[in-house]
Amino acid sequence: MRRTSEVVVVGAGIVGAACARALARAGFEVLVVDETVPGGGTTAAGMGHVVVMDDSDAQMRLTSLGRELWHQLLSELDAASTARAEVDRAGTLWVAEDEADLQVVRDKYAYYSEHGVRAEILDENALKDAEPELRDGLPGALRVPDDLVVYAPSVVDVLMRDAIADGARFELARATRVVPRRVELEGERAIEAEHVVNAAGEGALALLDATARDGIAVRRRKGQLAITDRYPGFARHQLVELGYLKSAHGDAKASVAFNLQPRKTGQMLLGSSREFEARGSEIDGGLLQSMIARAECFMPRIASLQVLRCWAGFRVATSDNLPLIGPVASDEGLLLACGHEGLGITTSLSTAELLAARLRGEEAPIDNRPYLPSRFAQSSS
């Protein structure tokens, strides 16, 4: 059985939903397919931290644009949606452990300021005031006040609702293969379209034929999280140690970094860990304990909080830590929107904006070349 649509988006996670909304708003006829409820996959496993990151200029631009679009989106939400999205304009504190870290803080401050991102350096006392549960002796931190925290699955619900209001449709279906202008589904069905957007996250690359995958290699990085019962006020900002950057952008087989998020409910969400070559989504007790021990280094009393639940999710990382946004092999019939590692939430909206501009034939809001899948192409076209 064949059907047609102008655009088919495979994947209704935060990236797919953002693309669906942007494209439907631009007047395209959009069909979104996903094998599970929208926002029910990796999006539900992540932290919902909207954060500007400086691993590279390209990452800075993409996260910056993403964050700007987030502020715009959130300003459009009604009170009920804002409450459900658990929006918290908490800001991020990049915490320094020692003098070397403090120098990194100063460099970061300079870089952020150059790029128009508001930031502030806190000294030891200011840091203790801002976060009383942090241990004594931490020399300072970089505060980024415009970063924020959202509950992503709920935002996906909002994005899909908007997309559907603009004429998009959603179908619960499992894609088995995508090629330019066609999506094959389980049960020998297929959908034909002018453009296919592959936003299938963890499963995205497996849907592609070998030729489309040309040169693109991704690795799955498993992450574990733990969420506590309600302890309002225990932390006020998203707290990230500077070592997080080493963990996120590095190559170690397994690493942990202190990353704590206070949720609007008063629960504390603790991460982070990264593990290559992990098999399944069962919790690795040893790595979890390392993550907790690392957190205790910064916040001694955190380990006394009651944990309700632990879970794991998979980030998809390319070799240069930038996502894949754009056509495969210069064929506009198949576009990728995946490979976002730990920045899927932040850059979902900027990803959607880049793709929408492309399909509308407009100029991209930022230089889109660093994210093009063709940057990995090995065969000459």
Add this chain to the structure above:
Amino acid sequence: MADPEITIDGVPTRVRAGTSVAVAVLAAGVRAFRRSVGGSARAPLCGMGTCFECRLTIDGVAHRRSCQIECREGMRIETGDHYEGGDHDEGSVELGGASEDSWSLQTEILVVGAGPAGVAAAVRAAEAGKNVILVDDNAATGGQIWRATRRSDAALRTPTRKSHWLERLDESGARVITGTTVVSCDGPHSLRADREEGTVDLRCETLVVATGARERMLPFPGWTEPGVVGIGGLQALLKSGLDISGQRVAFVGSGPLMLAVAAAVREAAGHVVAMAEQASFGRVFRLGVGLWRHPAKLAQLTGMKRRIAHRVRYGEQPLRVERATDALRLFTTDGSRERSVDADWVATGFGLVPCTRLAQLLGFAKASDARVRVDAMQRIVGAESSFAAGECTGVGGVDVALLEGEVAGLAAAGREDLARKLLGPLRRERRFGDALERAFALDPSLRSRVGADTIVCRCEDVQLADLETRSSMRDAKLQARCGMGPCQGRVCGSALEFIRGWTPDRVRSPLFPVKMRRL
């Protein structure tokens, strides 16, 4: 054992030894233990540690299940369960180092759950010469139906079978560890448990899962009022020291448990003012007629019934509970006529649901399984050599649980020859259990007793109306927080399974909330 003196919100009081914290607080006249997320007053419901409504701050530590903790000399109990900034262990230095105990125990056979099935399994395995550890979340052995009775409960007769088995347990050589909750596992040979003082790592060659069943609660308007408890919940509170003399109890729900607990209330000098059973008289009558095959059961059931002064109303469903001046007012209906009755307690419950979460975490059951599936030797289907017995394999009553426990214990100890001899009696006992299930099956019209603004998820104060556009339990959880609280969907999940036909969401560790450093 001396009677301890404790303080409740700063007020000193002396309680009988063995009294649970929840019962002590109820006896002190406290109506609201804590406030829900939405600000409404809450008090104990399930009485057995699965609903998390009884949480109090005890000795400075917030979020503790007061129904599972026995009072101790000098204990400081505070209602309101507010966060106080983490663990307030005065005098203990916390700088990230482990300031707690941890034990590592190794055994041949590990039995999880010390209700009748677990006790029987442990006894048989130990008597067959194996090293056995029996572990349980409750303060004492016995599970729910044999929950520790106290010396003042002369009126609540201790079944001789219980004392026989517990004596045998004492003599068997099995090591019994209570007040210890299994929270996670790394395969069936390595489990982690949590107790007040610290962590217990349990390694075993063979595992026997005897995690029992919990009560199914169905929401109706007003069911979150303090004083509305489970039927099994009321039984648990009585056995943990609750003095109900002179107090009125109205029952609304389903199942033989209602008869048993009503009898217990009467024996404890309480007044049973109503018994509303949703099953039709016809169905239960047919069960009664069929009981001629089980004379002992017939005697048991009719004996129970005779002791109850009040008539059971069949085909009767809950409408709502309201708070009157000094009582709860329960409204019920038989479809045409509405009735109301005033009571101090409303005891409600609609059958039992096998506890399969440990089996799920082990990969031996799916969230959609109604029970843990076993073969004739009580070996878990799909597991290499792990066993399960009792209510978690299907609700069948205490006679079935004991026999299943014996079979599992013997088979786990390599004595299938002895186990085989019990299969005949077990088959006969199971027939009665199956007949019970059929007689008390839930009427589909109960689904409409939940109103749009009735709270369905008590932990997160989610109303039925919030779930209107949701398509599955997972969707309800992600989008409406239903099932995200401390009970992790135990109460709302079982209710929605009946109301909406939704499969519960996948279980995750820890099985019960645990201090982060103990994960």
